[in-house]
Amino acid sequence: MTSHHPNGRSPERILLVSADIGEGHNATARAIEEAARRLWPECETARLDTLRMMGPGVGPLFRWIYVRNVESTPWLYDLFYDALWRWHWFATASRRFVGAWVGPPLRRRIRRWEPDLVISTYPMATAGLDRLRRRGELEKPVSAVVSDFCPHPFWVYPEIDLHYVMSEASLRALHRAQPDATAAVSVPPVSAAFRPRDREEARRSLGMPTEGFQVLIACGSLSFGSVERAVDTALAESRVDRVIVACGRNEQLRARLAERDTTERSLLALGWCDDMPGLTAAADVVISNAGGATALETMACGRTVIMFEPIAGHGRANAELMARAGLAELCPTSDSLAATLHELTASPERLRRDEQRALGQATAGEFTEQVAALAELPRHRGARRLRSSDRFFVHAADAVVPQQTGAVLRLREAPEERTAEQWAGHLAELIERRARALPMLRNTLVQRGARGPRWHTVRRIEPWQHLDHRTSPERDEVVREFFTAAVPTDRPPWQLRVLRTDTETLILAKLHHALGDGIAVTNTLVRLLRDSADDRERDSPPPRNERRATASAAIRSLVTSRGRTALTVARGMWKLATAGPAPLSPLDGDSTSGRVFDTAELPTGEVRAQARARGIPSSVLLIGLTAEALHRTLAERTGTGPGQHMRVMVPRTTRSPRDTPTAEMFGNHTVAVSVDLPVGPMDAEQRLREVAERLNAGQHDGQPAAAGIAMAALGMLPTPLHRPLVRTIYQRRFFNALVSAMPGSRRPPRVWGALVAEVLPILPLAPGVGTAMGLISWGDTVGVGITADARLEWLPSRLCEQLRSCFRQLRARTESTPRPGTTREEAQR
Numbered sequence: 001m002t003s004h005h006p007n008g009r010s011p012e013r014i015l016l017v018s019a020d021i022g023e024g025h026n027a028t029a030r031a032i033e034e035a036a037r038r039l040w041p042e043c044e045t046a047r048l049d050t051l052r053m054m055g056p057g058v059g060p061l062f063r064w065i066y067v068r069n070v071e072s073t074p075w076l077y078d079l080f081y082d083a084l085w086r087w088h089w090f091a092t093a094s095r096r097f098v099g100a101w102v103g104p105p106l107r108r109r110i111r112r113w114e115p116d117l118v119i120s121t122y123p124m125a126t127a128g129l130d131r132l133r134r135r136g137e138l139e140k141p142v143s144a145v146v147s148d149f150c151p152h153p154f155w156v157y158p159e160i161d162l163h164y165v166m167s168e169a170s171l172r173a174l175h176r177a178q179p180d181a182t183a184a185v186s187v188p189p190v191s192a193a194f195r196p197r198d199r200e201e202a203r204r205s206l207g208m209p210t211e212g213f214q215v216l217i218a219c220g221s222l223s224f225g226s227v228e229r230a231v232d233t234a235l236a237e238s239r240v241d242r243v244i245v246a247c248g249r250n251e252q253l254r255a256r257l258a259e260r261d262t263t264e265r266s267l268l269a270l271g272w273c274d275d276m277p278g279l280t281a282a283a284d285v286v287i288s289n290a291g292g293a294t295a296l297e298t299m300a301c302g303r304t305v306i307m308f309e310p311i312a313g314h315g316r317a318n319a320e321l322m323a324r325a326g327l328a329e330l331c332p333t334s335d336s337l338a339a340t341l342h343e344l345t346a347s348p349e350r351l352r353r354d355e356q357r358a359l360g361q362a363t364a365g366e367f368t369e370q371v372a373a374l375a376e377l378p379r380h381r382g383a384r385r386l387r388s389s390d391r392f393f394v395h396a397a398d399a400v401v402p403q404q405t406g407a408v409l410r411l412r413e414a415p416e417e418r419t420a421e422q423w424a425g426h427l428a429e430l431i432e433r434r435a436r437a438l439p440m441l442r443n444t445l446v447q448r449g450a451r452g453p454r455w456h457t458v459r460r461i462e463p464w465q466h467l468d469h470r471t472s473p474e475r476d477e478v479v480r481e482f483f484t485a486a487v488p489t490d491r492p493p494w495q496l497r498v499l500r501t502d503t504e505t506l507i508l509a510k511l512h513h514a515l516g517d518g519i520a521v522t523n524t525l526v527r528l529l530r531d532s533a534d535d536r537e538r539d540s541p542p543p544r545n546e547r548r549a550t551a552s553a554a555i556r557s558l559v560t561s562r563g564r565t566a567l568t569v570a571r572g573m574w575k576l577a578t579a580g581p582a583p584l585s586p587l588d589g590d591s592t593s594g595r596v597f598d599t600a601e602l603p604t605g606e607v608r609a610q611a612r613a614r615g616i617p618s619s620v621l622l623i624g625l626t627a628e629a630l631h632r633t634l635a636e637r638t639g640t641g642p643g644q645h646m647r648v649m650v651p652r653t654t655r656s657p658r659d660t661p662t663a664e665m666f667g668n669h670t671v672a673v674s675v676d677l678p679v680g681p682m683d684a685e686q687r688l689r690e691v692a693e694r695l696n697a698g699q700h701d702g703q704p705a706a707a708g709i710a711m712a713a714l715g716m717l718p719t720p721l722h723r724p725l726v727r728t729i730y731q732r733r734f735f736n737a738l739v740s741a742m743p744g745s746r747r748p749p750r751v752w753g754a755l756v757a758e759v760l761p762i763l764p765l766a767p768g769v770g771t772a773m774g775l776i777s778w779g780d781t782v783g784v785g786i787t788a789d790a791r792l793e794w795l796p797s798r799l800c801e802q803l804r805s806c807f808r809q810l811r812a813r814t815e816s817t818p819r820p821g822t823t824r825e826e827a828q829r
Helices: 024-039 058-071 074-086 088-113 123-134 168-177 199-205 227-236 251-258 276-282 293-300 314-324 334-346 348-362 367-374 388-396 420-437 475-484 518-529 544-560 562-578 604-614 618-637 684-700 703-715 719-729 795-816 824-828
Strands: 013-018 044-049 117-120 142-145 162-165 183-185 214-218 242-246 267-270 285-288 304-308 329-331 404-412 443-447 453-457 467-471 494-500 505-512 595-603 645-653 670-678 737-745 754-762 771-778 781-789
Touching: 013 024, 013 088, 013 123, 024 044, 024 293, 024 367, 044 088, 058 074, 074 088, 074 314, 088 123, 117 123, 123 142, 162 168, 162 367, 168 183, 168 314, 199 276, 214 227, 214 276, 227 242, 227 251, 227 304, 227 334, 242 251, 242 276, 251 267, 276 293, 285 293, 285 334, 293 304, 293 348, 304 314, 304 334, 304 348, 314 329, 329 334, 334 348, 388 703, 388 719, 404 475, 404 518, 404 781, 420 467, 420 494, 420 505, 420 518, 475 494, 475 505, 475 595, 505 518, 518 737, 518 754, 518 771, 595 604, 595 754, 595 795, 604 618, 604 771, 604 781, 604 795, 618 645, 618 670, 618 684, 618 737, 618 771, 618 795, 645 684, 670 684, 670 703, 684 703, 684 795, 703 719, 737 754, 754 771, 771 795, 781 795
Parallel strands: 013 044, 013 117, 117 142, 142 162, 162 183, 214 242, 214 285, 242 267, 285 304, 304 329, 467 494, 645 737, 737 771, 754 781
Antiparallel strands: 404 505, 404 754, 443 453, 494 505, 595 781, 645 670, 771 781
């Protein structure tokens, strides 16, 4: 059996972080070491004792506290354990305290060892690993193998890539403790020596009589709890022929049992035993009291587990959960233990059923395979607050005006023609392989009261929950139906649809606007679908030294430009404060739940040429053309007057050029500039000049910085205040339309051999705002997507026609106007 590390090779070093407090955590670590040696014979493994790493004397002190709590003050241990479940703040504070203690020494040892994979088998070690993850100090795959049947809050952490738990019931308990943790069910993580064996053969190998009903009492290496009451109860059952007690390191217990009446020939008290697999396989039932490694080893051998008078805290929780899952008999008193032993000794059929149930859980898979999967874990990130700009779009959305952005990808077919179903099958394979490495696609939106919305990372993406296909000649109707329906939010909020018409293949994509802006959306779609993508790409932040360099540069820039920045922001704040409401527009009105769409295409090369001829950027030319198309559309519909204008919101990216092509962090990295577009009667060239001047003024008068600060300040408010403020701001009172001109790709990618020839953006609306226009340069084409409220059904198609007409006339005028210095004869030619 082989497995591969995410970088394409098997792990060379594995670090196991355990603790010497009883033997359960170390037993789990040994089982992982065994599996690793089978998988990767050349791999080195090292094991750390967390308690020793925490400082001199910590191990003995913690072991003493643990034993005293269980034996002398169980109420105190119960109080602490119950508090972890009852008060989230208490659990968080306790885990953060332990993480701060364990994290620094653990970081030093990880840097020294440089492992390819880190696995924890002890909850306090997992706390330290979670801290390193949160601080960006550990990017190798990190997992935790939970040897308790019931994962308590101290076991579970949001930044760990995967927790292995023992059953579906354990999985539910884990998510109750930490909803944003990721986990999977594992077979018992025990040594391969614990396996189903013939009972008589196991007894012969130990030199024991092969006949009779045999009870093994095993309560861990410390063997504390009600062991002697269990012995008395088992010996009192007439059908029990032999009682064996594994006393572990508890020599006092062994001595007391040895001093009993010598006529009790059926009692055998053992000290430390190296053949626990044989003892377990030789037993008919095993009595325990903690539900940790001993219970898991018993299940792996296919023997019945009886949980008698479980110890406080985690022991009680483990026993109750195992009983609910049907994997153990819970006996809280001596009378119930006596009754259970009587039933099991009298009914071999019931005993065999219990054994088969345990075997079914223990043999559901190979532990070696599950260890192999740990080397290929995607980076998991715990729940986190949305950035202020992303929260904005969550709170702006409602049932009538959902906030979702999208695109239509028009494919130029590969040589062989494929059906929509074949295309969808190919995309499903890409989603299966790549989506987990793209943060935008594997986060779901969870909203919980006043705490506000949070991103939760899902463990697995189910492709067919996000993908469907249609074959229809009614292109416009399918597009309209897809983009009008709100994207589901009970899963990562994005959807794809393959549409095959009589003449073309389209891929429709939509995402909740909180996931990202137009640049993030197109970047993610390309990385998901392109033929040349590296399937092993991982989500990882830049190296730490790069982050430091970036932060240092930002600090230096802030210090050197503080005065100039303050003045710019002040101007921008004044501009925002004095802007006043937007003018009335015939396109405004109450929003409906319906949408209408249309698209247009302009030649990229010609757009750039026209922009160069006028000395303005291509994006400014496109927005100027939009203003001219709006003027002409309104003039023929309602008429326009001198000085008439429409206020549009124009997004401006806050990404640096270094970030744009490779950024993996999702979210909205834009601010909006408010621009009053002239739509009254005027010459088209004059309109272009005015639009250029107004866009330039909006860009340099501090509006972007002021808008960013204002949005960040709003984002600091609690949800009950943030939501109504957002809905007061983001509506027709303050703007009439949205217009976004986005950079795209000069070299369009291929998807399954077909060129993505055009991308047509689809933008969301705002309450009362009936129009949004998106423009993106993509290869040879500038794709234009127009979204309008259904009450303006006539608008998108007319705007597209006017936009094409405006551009043709602009190009004709440029061609007919001689360049400066051109002779009459040259112009005529």
